[in-house]
Structures are given as structure tokens and as C-alpha cells.
Amino acid sequence: MDNLHPLESKVLLALTRQPDAPPTLDHLAESTGLEPSQLSMAVEWLLAKSLIAVHAETVAHIASLTPIGELFFEKYAPIERVLSAAREAGQTGRRLTIQDIQTKEALEPSDVSKAVGTLKKEGAILIVQGGCIESTGRNSATAEAMRSLLQELRSGQRELTSISEPLRSVLQQHAVKRGNAREPFRIDERVTRSFLLTPAGQEVAEQLSRDGVAEEVSQLTPELLKEGVWRTKRFRKYTISLRAPRIAAGKRHPYREFLDLVKLKLVSMGFQEMRGTLVETEFWNMDALFMPQFHPARDIHDVYFVKNPTHARTIEEPYLTQVTQVHERGAGAGSTGWGYTFDAERAKRLVLRSQGTAVSARRLASGASVPGKYFSIARCFRYDQVDATHATDFFQVEGIVLGADINFRTLLGLLNLFAREVAQAKEVKFLPAYFPFTEPSVEMHVRHPKLGWMELGGAGLFRPEVTTPLGVSVPVIAWGLGLDRMAMVALGIHDIRDLFSADLEFIRTMRGSF
């Protein structure tokens, strides 16, 4: 009883008022004043709860006009048109073929031949030599029946039983059947059910009429609160086990959440953020990092070059001169250099930043603190085919550490810290690695709780050929973390392109576990 919806109460009460004549839906609609849709909803609920039962079910056949029938009413049925054409021809003495009727009356050939067949059978027309039609002057019972049926049904549908023979059989002959939709009439079955209260329903209904339904409300309103009227009301109980309606939240992108967390970790370890530009010179992207201009990774197939302008106007001095000298002869850095002629024009060539280390190089030149720790989360571009493991642009988490106490062992110590703080890894392995700008170089592998052994990043001590020309005299660690794989695991995705998904539903439902 507590679970009764107000609609259900109304129907139950209406049923108690008519104990002797079980009402149909039409009757109930009248007595409850409910909309048909509300009523049928309430009835279905009550049937499901076995508070009411079906008393009787009657099937009625209802005849009505089809759109074709409407058309026939407007323009007369083909049978009538054929008959009157035949009569008209008889009066004027013209010869009339079936073809003529078709053309003149613009009728479907099938309609014409059917009408002609019926009329001939009834003796209203004759088919004479040459396929010509002649009127006999007799009437056609079918044509007349058709006319009165069209008229009658035009004013509204009728129960088939209320139509007497011979009209009824004409109607049935010309009703839509399977395989023949071009008919003027249709006959539909209509099921009419009447309902009565079950004993349980009886009980609930009696209780309802005792307690009344007026007190139950579904929504607490300011009006109810105002005068304390809510005290006289009962609040309908909800079915709270239903699924909640979906809403959308304003929220951060899960990948950005991950990167925010990395950012937080790095700041908490004492790192300052650095920023750079999307477009860089080859000088800062590569030359300053002691990558010789003939290095294979500087090929047209590895870096995106900018179309216009192609070159920067200048490269800051004294860095251009000092980097040139270190490439050519190692001057000043205690190195032999690469022993080739440095092309200053090439250094000005503009590229899309291909490594975050470019940001570090600029930081070293523009005066980094000693001791100092820096990081950047920089968007980088590589000349790669886009696929499940390569995005057109991606984030590189990179940085530097400067200090008089920096050496190979403190480098390993720092990497240990990263492994613990960023990857929550307890086990770490260090492997020799190669980067053009660091020596010694290390690759760090960690045992990830989910992935097992994985490469977390690369690092090394910047070569003096990098630091000296930029005016830095203390050892510098350069490090980079490869976090995309970790991010993908945390976000439960397998394709790197999904980190930059353009599917809102996917982004709304993606969530991270980090």
C-alpha cells in the first residue's frame, strides 16, 4: 500500500465504485479522468501487483477506410468510374476499350481489370468484339455497395458486426489483406478488456477509501514547509534501487590529472618548472646539446622543419661562438670536438621542438641556480607515422639538476628517488645507455606493480661539451621520464592516441587509478 503511485490509487478507487459492472479502459478513463497513457501505465502496474485482474476480454472487428479508400471517396471507386465510362460511351456510341478507360481515367491497370471482371460477372457490361466494352444498362450491386460503404466509413470506423450483408461481404472482399495493400478498407482486431479488483486489491482499495489518498505527495515544496502543512501529508516512498539518472560533471581530463600528479611530485622534490616554445632553432634543439650536425637523428626523417620563416634571424651570443668552437675543436671544454666545420646557418633552421632537453639547454644558458633542480612537461614532435604507440605530438617529462655534489652516484640516487616517488617502485635496475648529450648515460628500469620490469626513463651527466659553452661550470644531471606507458596503465587504455581522444563519451567515462 505504501508503494502505491497516485495513479494507481485513482484506478483502485474507481474500481470500487463499480463493483457489479467490471469497467473497460474507456469506462475507467471516464471515471478517473486520466490520460490514456497514464491510465494504461497504472493498469499495467496494478496487474503486475495482482491488485486487479482481467474480468473479460472481447475481441471486436473494426472496419475503417484506408488512404486508398479516402481517395476512392474523393474520386469514386474504379468500378463506378468504369461503369459510368461504359454508359457514357453507350450514349455517344463511341467504341471504348479497356486501354481507353485506363488512359482517360488515369487508373491503375490492375484496378481497371478487376472492376471490368466484377461488372461483367454482374451483367452490367459486355465485352464485345475487339475487346470493346458496352454497357448493358443494368446496375452493379458491387458498385452500389462500394459507394455506400465509402460514405458510411468516411464518417467514422464501424464495428464489422454492425454492417449487414451484402455490404459486409463486399467490405471483406475489398479489405487490405496480406499481398494486397491497394484496397479501400481495412479490418482491425480490437481487444477490449474489463477489469475487477482481486481480493488483495479489494483490501487495499478499502484501506485507501478509509485513509483517503489526498494526503500523499511526492515532492516536498516550499509551500508545504511554510505553514507546516507537511505534517498532514504522507510522502510517497521511492524505489531507490533504480539506477540513478546520468549527469555530466565538470572535471579535469584523467591524463591531465595524471600529469598534475607528476607535476606535484616533482615540485615536492624541489624542482622548479621551466617552459619553452613549440618552435625551436636547431641550435637549441640539437647543437647546444653537442649533437653533431651530421648526426643521424637530425635527418629530415626525424624532425619536422618549419616552412616559413625557415630560419631564426640570430642565435644568441656568446653561445653561438662557444658552441661552434666546441663542435669543431672541443675548445674550452677539454674535448677533441667532432672535428668538422660547424654550419651557423644550419643552427638557425627552425624545427618543431623534438626533445624537452631543448628547454633544459635554454635554462642552462639563461642562468640556472646552483644548486638547482628544474623540470618541464613539454610537448614534443617527432617525424613518426601515427599509430598505437606513436602520437603526432606528446608530452616529455624532462629536467636537470645542477650542483657541486653531482656525480654518477648522486645521479643514481636521484633516479632511485624518481622510481620511488613517481612510479611507486621498490626495485630498480640501472643499465648503460647512450644519449648524444650525456656521459655516463643510464637507462632506469623499475619493477612496476602492474607491468613488471619496465623502462622508466633515461638520464646522464651532461657532457662538458654541453655545459661549458653555456657558461655552466658544475656537473649537471639531465633526466627524462617516459611516463606514457604508466599513464596508459593507470587510465586503462592501450592506444596512445586515446590519451588525446576526441570522443566526449570516452573522456567522460574514463577514470584513472593512480
Next chain:
Amino acid sequence: MPTISLQRDDLEALIAGPDEKPARIPLDQLEQWLMLVKGELKGHNSDTGELRIELQDSNRPDLWCCEGIARQIRIKQRGSAISYPFFKKPKRVAGKLVVAQGMDQVRPYVAACTAVGYRVTVSGLTQLIQTQEKLADIFGRKRRTVSIGLYRLAPIVFPVSYDLVKPDDVRFTPLGMETLMTLREILMVHPKGVEYGGIVGAHDRLPVLRDAKGQVLSFPPIINSREIGEVRAGDDELFVEVTGTDLSMVALTLNIFAANLADRGAVITPIEIHSPVKTGFGRRWSTPIDFGAPRTIPLKAIESALGEALGGKEVTSALKSYGYTVKSAGQKVAVQLPPYRNDLLHTVDVVEDVAISQGYARFAPVMPSQFTVGGLSRLEQMADRVRHLMVGLEFQEIISNIMGSHQDFCTRMRLDGTEWAKVVEVDNVMSLSYSCLRQWITPSLLQVETNSSRAFYPHRMFEVGEVAIPDASADVGSRTVTMLGAVIAHAGAHFSEIHSCLDLLLYYLDRSFTLEPVDHPSFLDGRAGTIVSNGRVIGLLGELHPEVLEHWQIGVPAVALELEIDRLLEEV
């Protein structure tokens, strides 16, 4: 760098050396040893015995082959360098190679030797060719700086000459062809001539290697002769030459080949090079040649870089067992690289070799101890504030790629031919879909809207990200700007909705602003404005033009906002 393919048996035999019986090496043991060569085992086929190994170090071409990897491992096991007699001043040379006048203008340098007594096997030949290709391709920059030729020694009559000839004067049958061809014909017709012809093709006279009888060995760096220059399995007398434009790279490449063939059991005999001009090695020298020089390094430099007081003894033994020649004297060590290496630019290169030789596990990690203050840039702090406010305004954050197409950033936005269509474009475009950098965020968000008509509405999306705005006054021709973009899309989306968001956002950021009508093709006329604060334009907003929505196949109205975060940092 290169990934090479080799046979496990072959590697095991070379690691064992000529006098020992090869033993099966477990793969995990092998992976450990590969740390010595910065190598990573990429694949193993247990049926064929093939191993695929990636070598990282682009300055160690001697390691890009089975012999080199095995050598480094073998040296570590025996604890000292392998001595190759042919690097010492030779008592006898196999013959002379005479360089023609004028060669310094074309392809100046050559080095050569003979290798006798190693009968080439099928798999050995595969390795020789692989090494030849990797060295010429990567180290030799696609044969430009260095190229290598292998020949059958028997038919060659010394002295060999490295000549310059007119393109039509010399004919020979190149590898891969059936008929005699002139050098000009080879450049025009032969696949290798077409591929590598650009290296020497511009010269009037072209290099050829010919023997005393005038038989052509090859047309370097293009193609060998079919008669002499085709080594087959079963040959056991070889002639090896390297030509190129860099004297030490040419010499180093021959040294690597000589050491490799010696490791396989060949006896190497030097060739004497006669040059018409003085070179770094003089006018007359023999190759292979040990052109390295000892370098004296303070022990302290190594110890302080590693952060570990190893002592002279450990440093000496570490370097010896990595192939160096080492003399220790008090607080200094004099070190010299083996002749098949030339990658010692700086003391730090020796430092790393000490660490690799001892194994990185030898060095206990120590935390850097100096105090530093962490923090975010002002720009990032502002960007984060904006992001948090946008989330509070019930927008979903989006991250998009910065690289995209002119079509998306301009054409679909109705911007072609206007000042708003200036973007940073890429010269070497790989795919039209990724040919320029976005100059604003809205297209990125419309891309999402296009793909999301089935996600329930309303759609409220934002991205705070970088864009590149062409700017002639900037050093690199463009400014990188951190921008907020926001889009609201649903059946009733309209101007005042996004206007209210902007109003509240800038209220919380304590920025007063006015809107000034703007005639912007992406927006409906009279329903777009620039955001002006403190006399400067800091963004724009409006109702997107129906044609823009059509271009993106978006079926609901949408409004957009763009705001330069950088400008919010400026003092008011």
C-alpha cells in the same frame, strides 16, 4: 641506432675465441653481457638460432656486428685487450695502392688490406655484408663519408690504383648486371648508380679502383665489378678497401673490418697507401693503422665524476678489461683506445667505460643532498587556476594534439584568406592531417563535438593548452601562447551562456573587461566580440557560424570562447 641480426652459435664461437670450445650461453646471461655493449636483445628465434640485437651507441660502430659484440665480452672475460699484430708497424705489406692526383677534390681517402686464411661460410658472408651495409649506411651516412668494398684477392695484381677517369672512358660489368657498362651508364641505369650517384656524379672525373693489369675492382662508392668484386662462400683470400671523405673514419672502418676478419681466423696483411698530397698520415702509410694517441687523465677526474674513490688499481683493471691500453703512474693514468675505436672525445668517455666495465651495480646510489625550492612557473599557476575555475563551471577538460591540418584550423572555420588563418606550417609534411600547429583551441574542441553527437547533452568542454601564433617580431617566428578554449554545444546554446562563464571566470581572476563587437568569419555577425582588458585584446567569444557547424557536421548550435592565459599575467 642499428638493430642487427646474428646467429647464436656464431656469437658463442666468437665469444669463446679461436682456442676454446664454444659453450651454450643462457639468454639471461647474454642479456647481462649485452650491457657491456649497450645492447638490447630484441628477439630470439629458437628454431633458426637467430638473435636480434639493438645497439644504442652511435659512436661505437665497432659494436654493430657479431664480432664486435663478442670481442667486447671476450675482453671482459680475459681481463685484458686483444693484441692484433697488424696494427703495429708492418715488416711486410701485401701490396701498394696508389692514389691519383686530384682525388682530394672528389673522394680523397682510401684504406685497404688483405685477409687470407678464413674460408668464408654462408652465414659468415651474411655477417660481412650486414656489417658492410650498417657501417656504410649509418656510420658512413649512406656511403657519403665512408663506403666499403670486399673482393676476391686472387685475380688482383698489385699495385692497385685509385684513379680518376672520365665517365665514358672506363667500362666494366658491375654486380647485378650482365654486360659491360661505362661509369656514365652505371650512374644512369644501375639501381645503385641511381641511389648513390649523387655522391660523386657531379664531378668531371670519377673514381675507380683498378689493378696493375687495368682490371676494374670497383667504382666507389657505387658498385663493385662482377668479376673481382663478388665474394662467395668458400673464398678464403680477400681484399678489403674503404674509401671516403674523412681520413680517420676511413681508417677506423678498415680497422674494424680487419679486426673482425682476424677474429674469424684470417691473417691480415697491410697495404701501403701512396698519396700525391700530404694527409694527416703523411704521403705514405700502411693500413690498418693505429692512429690513436695515449691520453693522460688525472685519477681524481675519474673518481670525482663517478663519486667513488676507486683507486688506480681498480681503474686500471676496469679499463684493461674493457679493451684499453693503460699505464698507471701515481695519480694519473695514461689510456689509449684499441685501434677499432675512435670515440674518446673527453675524459667523461673514459669515465663511462670504467663504470660500464665494472657494472653500474658497483656504484651505490647516493641522494643529492643540496636543498632546492620547488615551484611552478607563474604561467602554469595561472593556467591551473583557470582550469580549476572551468571545472567549477561544469566544463569537461579535453587534451588535444597541437599538430593538425590547415583544413581543420582554418578552412572549416571559414578563415581562409583572413589574418586569422596564419599558422606555423611544416615543410617536410608526412601527412596532410598533420601539417601545421594550431593557432587557436576552438577547432580542437569542435573536433570532439563532431565525434560526440551521441554523448548526452549539454556538452561543455574546455582545454588549456599551447598554440603557436606566427609573429615576425619573435625570434623563432612565432609565439607559443598558453590558451584557454571553451565550447558549449546543445540545442539551446547561445551567446549569453558563454558570456556568463567568461564574466564569472574573469571576476574570480579579478580582471575587468569589456566586449567589443568583432567581424570574425567563424562567428555569426553581431554575435561575436573580442575580450578587451586593460586596453588589450586578450581573447574572443561568440556564437559559431552555422556554416562552420556544417563544415564540422555538427547538428546543434555551439558557442566558443578563447582566452590568452599569458595575458592574464600582465600587470593591470
